[in-house]
Amino acid sequence: MKRNLTMLTDFYEITMSNGYLEYGLEERTAVFDMFFRKIPDDGGFAIFAGLEQLIEYIKDLEFTEEDIEFLRGKGQFSEAFLAYLKNFRFSCDIWSMKEGTPVFPYEPVVVVRGPIIQAQMIETMVLLTINHQSLVATKANRMCRAAEGRPISEFGSRRAQSYDAAILGARATYIGGCSATACAIADRDYGIPAVGTMAHSWVQVFDSEYDAFKNYAQVYPDNCIFLVDTYNVVKSGIPNAIRVADEILKPMGKRPKAVRIDSGDIAYLSKKARRMLDDAGYPDCKIMATNSLDEYIIRDLLLQGAQVDLFGVGENLITSKSDPVFGGVYKLAAVERDGVLVPKIKVSESIEKITTPCFKDVYRFYNRETGQAIADYVTVRGETVDDSQPITIFDPMATWKKKTVRNFTAKSILTQVFDKGRCVYELPKLDDIRNYCADQVAHLWDEVKRFEHPHRYYVDLSDRLWNERNDLLERINAE
Amino acid sequence: MKRNLTMLTDFYEITMSNGYLEYGLEERTAVFDMFFRKIPDDGGFAIFAGLEQLIEYIKDLEFTEEDIEFLRGKGQFSEAFLAYLKNFRFSCDIWSMKEGTPVFPYEPVVVVRGPIIQAQMIETMVLLTINHQSLVATKANRMCRAAEGRPISEFGSRRAQSYDAAILGARATYIGGCSATACAIADRDYGIPAVGTMAHSWVQVFDSEYDAFKNYAQVYPDNCIFLVDTYNVVKSGIPNAIRVADEILKPMGKRPKAVRIDSGDIAYLSKKARRMLDDAGYPDCKIMATNSLDEYIIRDLLLQGAQVDLFGVGENLITSKSDPVFGGVYKLAAVERDGVLVPKIKVSESIEKITTPCFKDVYRFYNRETGQAIADYVTVRGETVDDSQPITIFDPMATWKKKTVRNFTAKSILTQVFDKGRCVYELPKLDDIRNYCADQVAHLWDEVKRFEHPHRYYVDLSDRLWNERNDLLERINAE
Known part of the structure; x- marks a missing residue:
């Protein structure tokens, strides 16, 4: 090879x-x-x-x-x-x-x-x-400093400037402080933990968002990160995540790991989601944000009290887009x-x-x-x-x-x-x-x-x- | 492989x-x-x-x-x-x-x-x-349109976002309209004509710029592109290029292909260089410019009447730096x-x-x-x-x-x-x-x-x- x-x-x-x-x-x-x-x-x-x-x-x-x-x-x-x-x-x-x-x-x-x-x-x-x-690595370090200790996952392969840029780029983001990558081959070859659960297509393939979450939870009860913005975060995504946590995970003695918000106003939605999850008895369910983030947006979100525990960053990191x-x-x-x-x-x-x-x-x-x-x-x-x-x-x-x-x-x-x-x-x-x-x-x-x-x-x-x-x-x- | x-x-x-x-x-x-x-x-x-x-x-x-x-x-x-x-x-x-x-x-x-x-x-x-x-390819096409038919060579490998970005990037620039690349492996594997003559280090290694040009001309009489900005384009680089053309190339029945200007004001220097080369009997010696160019600078240079026949573009092209x-x-x-x-x-x-x-x-x-x-x-x-x-x-x-x-x-x-x-x-x-x-x-x-x-x-x-x-x-x- x-x-x-x-x-x-x-x-x-x-x-x-x-x-x-x-x-x-x-x-x-x-x-x-x-x-x-x-x-x-x-x-x-x-x-x-x-x-x-x-x-x-x-x-x-x-x-x-x-x-x-x-x-x-x-x-x-x-x-x-x-x-x-x-x-x-x-x-x-x-x-x-x-x-x-x-x-x-x-x-x-x-x-x-x-x-x-x-x-x-x-x-x-x-x-x-x-x-x-x-x-x-320099860009990753900037983003990690902005996140003040919250883990950042590297999600940029699809926008990287060709193959090595995705693979060795993931390596560099890890050196700079990122915690994980979406890039499977970077895990196989460099041991950078690869993470990832579902895309919008998973949610769309099944008859409803509820079915999609339920089906996911049954296969991956230990690794449930629900993508909650395919239809509407507050009206549909979070309620369905909670329902599946109650109906599927709880009887198995499992807990949802996180919800992921990939669009909309992260500051507003994350606070709403936090309250809903807390009220439902899932204060340990983390909130992940993944929408065109960079060090400035991460800093601003945290300054505005966004309830984000995990960040996923794509193109702005893997290409160091701003420079x-x-x-x-x-x-x-x-x-x-x-x-x-x-x-x-x-x-x-x-x-x-x-x-x-x-x-x-x-x-x-x-x-x-x-x-x-x-x-x-x-x-x-x-x-x-x-x-x-x-x-x-x-x-x-x-x-x-x-x-x-x-x-x-x-x-x-x-x-x-x-x-x-x-x-x-x-x-x-x-x-x-x-x-x-x-x-x-x-x-x-x-x-x-x-x-x-x-x-x-x-x-x-x-x-x-x-x-x-x-x-x-x-x-x-x-x- | x-x-x-x-x-x-x-x-x-x-x-x-x-x-x-x-x-x-x-x-x-x-x-x-x-x-x-x-x-x-x-x-x-x-x-x-x-x-x-x-x-x-x-x-x-x-x-x-x-x-x-x-x-x-x-x-x-x-x-x-x-x-x-x-x-x-x-x-x-x-x-x-x-x-x-x-x-x-x-x-x-x-x-x-x-x-x-x-x-x-x-x-x-x-x-x-x-x-x-x-x-x-899109970026290359923009630059080629700005150059209005003048050939552009891709010189960005050293600033590419890893290996494939250099190699497949060269391929993409060629599709978009570039004429050549500095990247040797892109020639070997994709047949994109690789070009390149000397860096500043060549000029510095020898006792003088004149010696460096002379030594180059003796080895490559058919492919002389003199890099003329190591010391001073007008006072030293162009005069030495002309002297070597007269003393070394002319007796062999050869002509200098081009001079390359890699720093300073390209509009001003290229016009000066053009006049000096013409006066010395080398109106066929082309002028190449290679200093942090992009489509806007190329367009502006040509609008200002810069006497540039060939462009070499590096980081701004291979990374599509502006976007x-x-x-x-x-x-x-x-x-x-x-x-x-x-x-x-x-x-x-x-x-x-x-x-x-x-x-x-x-x-x-x-x-x-x-x-x-x-x-x-x-x-x-x-x-x-x-x-x-x-x-x-x-x-x-x-x-x-x-x-x-x-x-x-x-x-x-x-x-x-x-x-x-x-x-x-x-x-x-x-x-x-x-x-x-x-x-x-x-x-x-x-x-x-x-x-x-x-x-x-x-x-x-x-x-x-x-x-x-x-x-x-x-x-x-x-x-």
Whole structure:
């Protein structure tokens, strides 16, 4: 069932690689960073996700005979290059954030070091994999925060942007905090609990709503979530659910699990439904809402006192509809020359698009007492960060904005996952990733978690890195 | 390399199916329609796409031992049902629009008739497949119309919502009118021409931009598209491209194909570049623009006289960023009772959400002389449409709005693709789909093609269908 996705790459990675080989650069070491510039929905942080699939892809990298034949047919590539691809063996080092980590603009989230031809070749899939799952995990985390502890189920497969978007999207929503999915294959393959009971068609197929509920309860007495809006929630759906609970479930010693409202005004209907269920002796019967929800509607519903215990979210989550692109980029940071790594920078008219050169590391500073995350600190790799002393950090775009950090521990948050092409990272269980994410988000300031105009978390450069960057810019300008 | 996606389904399809079997409804015939309510970006029409993948999915439907075990482990399903799944053989009839067809809200684009348990089971994948590719094909068509004949290449893989979104997304952009893709695997598997030359990293790896261009030209003299914005388009990129064209290509009898501008003001820079290339004797060297483009920017650039010959579009196309969801739904239209199909309707508080009952067909009326599409006409299946006489059609939501159509031919636009589970449709070649799409779009009124507030194309119901719908609504209201 494994797909070989080696050829899922932009064609220019291949033309460039052929060129690098032509000029004998295949062994020249380069360092590339993946980073992003903008947090989706103008939020305060993103959730890093997709590493497991990236690792799988890299482990499986292999150009098949079919691929080689296809490329030969393009008439652009040398036989030496095609032979190189045939014998391709990945030998780069890769460092990455762990899945579930809150991440911030302008810090490297993946660092690749190795033969330029290889480091270049994986660009498309590094970006594709991490961009997609980070996008969806970030959105899920926003919705889960809005729901304030109420479980959210992911119901978006039918509106996902194709198959993997449904399956791996469900995985990302789980990392971000969702509790379940409607997607059966995501349960089979990733162990994300799949849930689901009935659609409107079930209710319509039988002679009446009452018959439909009764028939359902007889087959699934332990798992009754009645869809109550096919005709009229208050006049028909809830009364029929109560009647079936009384007539069918009660004699069996069972209770209805929930009612689901999929249309109409959720605030109004959920309060009505709550009262009716309570009065009928079912205060434990939960109310689920599932109608084009997002973090703003969820927050507003709860502010209005909606009696919703469970949410199901579809298209707005699985596509991150309000901001459906995670704009990670993959940029050259250094290239070897005579055995030494030479920092590289991409200049640009717009200041925000200038890259940070050098082979780098990222430290996160945590308050020694509360464990709160204070700032991220990007260094030249190999620099030691002494967290026994106060340290003054500054905004790299506005160096006069300074802050002295005291009483903290500094922890490198980039983990090595490949060592000369060999995977050295043990993949965590999905539930552990999800718990790790929840814990890390809990250690962010509330101000960073605000939906609108959140506080900008500090991502600062070490003195040495800032100087390297500045020197390089001065030099280029002088030329 | 084929994946079995049978289990890519919402869990409730499985719980409902198990219930249908329990009640002996597995052979009861039902009719489901897929239709949509809103055109992405509030456009005048959508492009139907994804049928080929839907057909493949249905042909491959098979519950493996692993699937059965997984389902058994959920502890909710009867052994009779698991045996049913093990021996599952698809036996429905399916009618569908052809890929590349302009389609409109509220008309069935896919119709499934067969045993309810089966027709229900494929819901998720019908929607997922058609929603995704129709979304992207529709967006591509908008962009291609904005480009007024200039070729557009699809460059969005790295920002696609996972792997299939990149690959099948590229397929959909090609149907919608794009000319090429950056996605190598989409060329290998679907024959969409893959293109691509160099990234900024290529330019940065060598000692200078001049060296980078020179080295590229020596390897690819026939395919030189120079990326000219790494340092400065006007001061450095274009002059270096011209120098390399003069020094390297000219002596070989070759010409540069294009320069690519990926940042800065495209209108200004392209005009400058055009003049410089013309003055240097390269009026045939094309100019390609590739910076966060969409249909509006493309239109504005051309209005401002930008000298762009080729466009490359990334995230805004592959995710349909401005409106990333195609909201197709799948609704029950009829259920057999005592050997007769009984129409079914889903009522709703909001009028637009009321479904159209009955087993239906869709005719498109074409002007007999010009071939222009005049209106779509939804009928009860089996009704004859006499196009030798004028016919008065009316808006089903505003029946006083009438129009008499004369001198037209009526053509059923739903094609049978499965007959009792057997595929009876020969898949067209992708290029034929693309040409068909272009031809069909050419036969729409310009007013329907406007980006803002397009004319609403008529999708009307036959008298008989309208009466069926009205009678059903009256009856339900009376109850």
